[in-house]
Amino acid sequence: MTSAQPTPSQTIGPFFSFALDWMDATVLVSAGHPDALGLRGRVLDGGGQAVPDAVVEIWDGSAFGRCLTDTEGAFEFTLHKPAPRGPGHAPHIDVSVFARGLTQRVVTRIYFPDEPQANAADPVLALVEPGRRATLVASEDGGPRSLRFDVCLQGPEETVFFAY
Amino acid sequence: MTSVAGSPDLTIDPPYDATEYRSTALRAPAQPLVLIPSRLLDSAGPVFGDRGVRPSDADLTRQHEGEPIGERINLSGRLLDDSGRPVAGQLVEIWHCNAAGRYAHPVDQHPAPIDPNFSGAGRCLTAADGTYRFVTIKPGAYPWGNHPNAWRPAHVHFSVFGRAFTERLVTQMYFPADPLLAVDPIFNSVRDKHARQRMVSTFDWVTTEEQWALGYRFDVVVGGHLATPHEAQS
Numbered sequence: 001m002t003s004a005q006p007t008p009s010q011t012i013g014p015f016f017s018f019a020l021d022w023m024d025a026t027v028l029v030s031a032g033h034p035d036a037l038g039l040r041g042r043v044l045d046g047g048g049q050a051v052p053d054a055v056v057e058i059w060d061g062s063a064f065g066r067c068l069t070d071t072e073g074a075f076e077f078t079l080h081k082p083a084p085r086g087p088g089h090a091p092h093i094d095v096s097v098f099a100r101g102l103t104q105r106v107v108t109r110i111y112f113p114d115e116p117q118a119n120a121a122d123p124v125l126a127l128v129e130p131g132r133r134a135t136l137v138a139s140e141d142g143g144p145r146s147l148r149f150d151v152c153l154q155g156p157e158e159t160v161f162f163a164y
Numbered sequence: 165m166t167s168v169a170g171s172p173d174l175t176i177d178p179p180y181d182a183t184e185y186r187s188t189a190l191r192a193p194a195q196p197l198v199l200i201p202s203r204l205l206d207s208a209g210p211v212f213g214d215r216g217v218r219p220s221d222a223d224l225t226r227q228h229e230g231e232p233i234g235e236r237i238n239l240s241g242r243l244l245d246d247s248g249r250p251v252a253g254q255l256v257e258i259w260h261c262n263a264a265g266r267y268a269h270p271v272d273q274h275p276a277p278i279d280p281n282f283s284g285a286g287r288c289l290t291a292a293d294g295t296y297r298f299v300t301i302k303p304g305a306y307p308w309g310n311h312p313n314a315w316r317p318a319h320v321h322f323s324v325f326g327r328a329f330t331e332r333l334v335t336q337m338y339f340p341a342d343p344l345l346a347v348d349p350i351f352n353s354v355r356d357k358h359a360r361q362r363m364v365s366t367f368d369w370v371t372t373e374e375q376w377a378l379g380y381r382f383d384v385v386v387g388g389h390l391a392t393p394h395e396a397q398s
Binding site for chain 2: 096103
């Protein structure tokens with residue numbers, strides 16, 4: 001039994017950029033690092049339209065990133081593939097997306113396209129219907145050091161979102 | 165492999181499809197959430213001790229040449245986990261509109277005055293006992309386009325980090341005895357009345373300073389946002 005009752009979530013609303021853009025947190029590893037990867041994507045709504053008032057936050061197990069989406073719903077990070085978080089786990093990045101119209105964040109994961117064997121054995125990917133797992137794996141975007149990962153909040157391509 | 169689907173625990177959190185808040189229509193996920201058992205989760209999370217938060221960032225009344233218009237308030241509380249233990253050294257970010265109900269944001273078109281002495285953003289790190297403190301002014305109510313004659317109650321946005329990624333929370337703090345709370349779709353997107361009350365600050369004599377500022381207290385509890393499993397499906 002817990003002794004403090006959790007505070008509920010509320011939407012981040014539309015007007016947060018002036019408060020949350022102070023943190024210079026889109027580059028998690030120096031761009032010249034030999035293992036640096038570019039990760040780009042867009043946040044899209046159920047009509048396929050850009051979500052320009054979203055915050056994308058990532059956590060790779062040791063580094064944190066935050067990027068506010070632009071008018072195209074786009075976000076971008078420079079990072080490297082992290083170590084797996086446990087035996088038998090595939091490398092992944094935890095993702096939170098906050099936006100106007102989201103009463104609380106959505107949580108998803110980015111897996112890496114060059115890890116097919118580790119992904120096939122990953123115990124969290126295994127919880128996901130096989131037909132939807134591809135929404136959690138980034139795609140190569142013009143080269144192995146450039147990845148793409150879109151977050152579809154709703155619709156036929158809806159990204160898998162997690163809870164715990 | 166059996167997977168378990170779930171949805172937010174409505175005794176704590178709002179559903180995604182709170183349809184009376186119209187912006188949810190194309191943004192609420194339609195598929196059930198996939199529940200990750202705790203044994204598969206990473207217990208770590210970001211720590212912000214070295215990210216350059218300055219003590220002056222916690223006083224929103226001293227970010228410009230002059231002082232902002234409005235009721236000056238001391239806004240403080242504690243960041244706790246769901247066992248009631250303080251969360252120390254973590255980042256708390258707040259933001260809100262000015263006393264006339266207008267945000268320092270280019271998209272906000274409410275025809276209320278902009279206050280040149282108020283930006284409305286603050287941040288601090290919690291102390292060893294989980295305490296945070298801000299000095300600011302009480303925000304105004306403002307109209308929005310959700311439904312005819314819709315007005316948001318005065319509120320302060322809070323963004324907090326617990327110890328783990330799973331404890332990340334963004335919420336809004338309200339003021340006691342506000343008549344707009346009863347009709348606000350965002351406040352009432354939280355379905356449980358006891359949970360809603362946990363978003364309402366309390367007026368506080370202890371932090372009220374004579375001839376200077378009113379005190380409000382608001383504790384934030386992170387963690388424990390466990391989803392409700394649906395019937396097991398294969």
